[in-house]
Amino acid sequence: MKKSFAIMASAALVLTGCHNHDEDHHHEDAHSHNSVQVVNCNSGVELFAESSELEEGEECLLTAYFTSLDNFKPSEGTEAVLSYKGTDGVQLVEGEYLRPGVFHFEFVPGADEGVLQNIVFCGITFDCTGASHEHYPAANVVTFGKEQSWMVDFATETVTSDLLGDVINTVGQVSSTQSEERSVVARASGVVSFAGTAMLPGMTVRKGDPLFHISTEGMSDSNMEVRFSTAKAEYERASDEYKRKQDLSRDNIVSKAELSQARSAYMSAKAEYDNLKKYFRGGAFSAIADIDGYVDEVYVSNGDFVEAGQKLACISRNRRLMITAKVPSRYAAELGHIKDAVLKNAEGHSFRLADVNGRLVAVGRSVSASSPMIPVTFETDNSLGAVPGCFVDVCVVTASEHPVLTVASGAIVEESGNYFVYKQLNPELYQKVQVSTGASDGIRVEIRSGLKEGETVVSKGAVILKLAQSAGTLDAHSGHVH
Structure with missing residues (x-):
C-alpha cells in the first residue's frame, strides 16, 4: 500500500512539475510536424535537442537536454557550444545555461537543411548532422519530458537477447556456512x-x-x-x-x-x-x-x-550465508544445468548470485519418502540482508542454448490481464505496446512478441507513465506539460 501511494504521489508531482518552468519553455510546439530533433549518445551522456523548423535567415531557438545515462539525471556542466551553418559560414554560439542539464541556443540559420553541425558539452562532442524531422504515430503515445523523467526513478534500456532458460520458483532457508x-x-x-x-x-x-x-x-x-x-x-x-x-x-x-x-x-x-x-x-x-x-x-x-x-x-560470524532451496524432484534432469539464481529478500529486493558474491555449492542427488524434494544449496555474502533461519524466494535459472528477447521486469505493466511496455520513440515520446511474455527470473522477463531486438523501452518508471497516461493530462503532440 505504501509503495503504491508513493508511485501515485510521484506521478502527481511529475504531472504538475513542469508548471514551475513555464517561463523557460519557448518551444511549445517542439513535437509538432515541423520540429527538428537530435538524439545522440556519447561517453555515457545522452543529448536530446529540439527546435521548431529551421528556416534560412529566420531566428531559431534550439533547446538541448543532457542526461547522464548512469542514473538518468541531468548531467553536470554549465557550458555548451553549438556549431552551425550560419549566414557567414560555420559559426559558433554559446548556449544559455537555464538549469542543470538544460541549455538554450539562439541563432540564425544560413540554410534550410544541414544547418546543425555539433554541440560540445563538458569536452564531449555530439554530432548533430543527423537532425531529423521524425513523424510519430498518435495512437497510445504519451509525452514524458526530460525534466519530468529527471524528477522520478526513471531509466530506459535496449531490448536484448539473452540465454534465459527454464526458471524454477521455490523458497530457500538461510543458514550460516559451516x-x-x-x-x-x-x-x-x-x-x-x-x-x-x-x-x-x-x-x-x-x-x-x-x-x-x-x-x-x-x-x-x-x-x-x-x-x-x-x-x-x-x-x-x-x-x-x-x-x-x-x-x-x-x-x-x-x-x-x-x-x-x-x-x-x-x-x-x-x-x-x-x-x-x-x-x-x-x-x-x-x-x-x-x-x-x-x-x-x-x-x-x-x-x-x-x-x-x-x-x-x-x-x-555470519559473513557468509548458505541458502538451501528445496526443488521438486520432477526438475531433477534440469538441475545439472543451473546457470544462475535470483534471490528475493523480505524487502522485495532481488539479487543475482553475482550481486552477492554467490555461488552454487551443491545439488542433492537423491530424495527420501519423507522429503521428496531435492536440496540445492547456494553460498552468498551477507549483503542479501537476511539472517540465519529466515526464508527467501529463490528463482533457480537453468542454462539455455537458444537466446530469447528479454526486458527488465520493471518494464512490464499489467492492465486487465494484458501486459504492456512503453517503447521509446524519442527521449520524450513513448508508445504503449502490448507484449506477450514468457519465463521470468524476477529480474528479466522473456518477450515472445510485441518487440524487436534493439528497440528501447522504459525499464524504470513505466508505472508512472501508465498513471500519467490514464490521467489524460498529457498531450501526445505537445513538447511539455503546461
Missing part, C-alpha cells in the same frame, strides 16, 4: 554458569572471551581443582628434574638417554598443565569463544549439569 560457525563445548563435566550476567542469542563475543564456567567442586570423580593442582605439581617436579639432569649431563654424570627421558616427562607435564591453565580460571573450568562473532544459540541454562564434550552454545 566454516562460519563454532560450537562452544564443555571440556569437563560439572555445573555450568554464565560468565556474564546473561548469555543471549545475538550478543557479540570476541575470540578468547570466557562464555561459561564449569564448576566441579564437590565431585570426587572429576574435581577439576584437584586435577589442576596435581598437574601443576607434576609440571613443577618434572621441570626441576629436567633442569637438574641438564646440569649433570654437562659433567657426563647422567647419560643422554636419561636426559632425553627427563625432557619427555617435562614436555608431557607442561602440555597437560598449559592446557588446564588455559581453561581453568577462578576455581572453575572456562568455555571460551574460538572466533569473533555473535551468539547464535544457547543450549544450556544457569545451573545445569553438563557432561564433558556437551555443546553449550553456537557462535557464528
Whole structure:
C-alpha cells in the first residue's frame, strides 16, 4: 500500500512539475510536424535537442537536454557550444545555461537543411548532422519530458537477447556456512554458569572471551581443582628434574638417554598443565569463544549439569550465508544445468548470485519418502540482508542454448490481464505496446512478441507513465506539460 501511494504521489508531482518552468519553455510546439530533433549518445551522456523548423535567415531557438545515462539525471556542466551553418559560414554560439542539464541556443540559420553541425558539452562532442524531422504515430503515445523523467526513478534500456532458460520458483532457508560457525563445548563435566550476567542469542563475543564456567567442586570423580593442582605439581617436579639432569649431563654424570627421558616427562607435564591453565580460571573450568562473532544459540541454562564434550552454545560470524532451496524432484534432469539464481529478500529486493558474491555449492542427488524434494544449496555474502533461519524466494535459472528477447521486469505493466511496455520513440515520446511474455527470473522477463531486438523501452518508471497516461493530462503532440 505504501509503495503504491508513493508511485501515485510521484506521478502527481511529475504531472504538475513542469508548471514551475513555464517561463523557460519557448518551444511549445517542439513535437509538432515541423520540429527538428537530435538524439545522440556519447561517453555515457545522452543529448536530446529540439527546435521548431529551421528556416534560412529566420531566428531559431534550439533547446538541448543532457542526461547522464548512469542514473538518468541531468548531467553536470554549465557550458555548451553549438556549431552551425550560419549566414557567414560555420559559426559558433554559446548556449544559455537555464538549469542543470538544460541549455538554450539562439541563432540564425544560413540554410534550410544541414544547418546543425555539433554541440560540445563538458569536452564531449555530439554530432548533430543527423537532425531529423521524425513523424510519430498518435495512437497510445504519451509525452514524458526530460525534466519530468529527471524528477522520478526513471531509466530506459535496449531490448536484448539473452540465454534465459527454464526458471524454477521455490523458497530457500538461510543458514550460516559451516566454516562460519563454532560450537562452544564443555571440556569437563560439572555445573555450568554464565560468565556474564546473561548469555543471549545475538550478543557479540570476541575470540578468547570466557562464555561459561564449569564448576566441579564437590565431585570426587572429576574435581577439576584437584586435577589442576596435581598437574601443576607434576609440571613443577618434572621441570626441576629436567633442569637438574641438564646440569649433570654437562659433567657426563647422567647419560643422554636419561636426559632425553627427563625432557619427555617435562614436555608431557607442561602440555597437560598449559592446557588446564588455559581453561581453568577462578576455581572453575572456562568455555571460551574460538572466533569473533555473535551468539547464535544457547543450549544450556544457569545451573545445569553438563557432561564433558556437551555443546553449550553456537557462535557464528555470519559473513557468509548458505541458502538451501528445496526443488521438486520432477526438475531433477534440469538441475545439472543451473546457470544462475535470483534471490528475493523480505524487502522485495532481488539479487543475482553475482550481486552477492554467490555461488552454487551443491545439488542433492537423491530424495527420501519423507522429503521428496531435492536440496540445492547456494553460498552468498551477507549483503542479501537476511539472517540465519529466515526464508527467501529463490528463482533457480537453468542454462539455455537458444537466446530469447528479454526486458527488465520493471518494464512490464499489467492492465486487465494484458501486459504492456512503453517503447521509446524519442527521449520524450513513448508508445504503449502490448507484449506477450514468457519465463521470468524476477529480474528479466522473456518477450515472445510485441518487440524487436534493439528497440528501447522504459525499464524504470513505466508505472508512472501508465498513471500519467490514464490521467489524460498529457498531450501526445505537445513538447511539455503546461
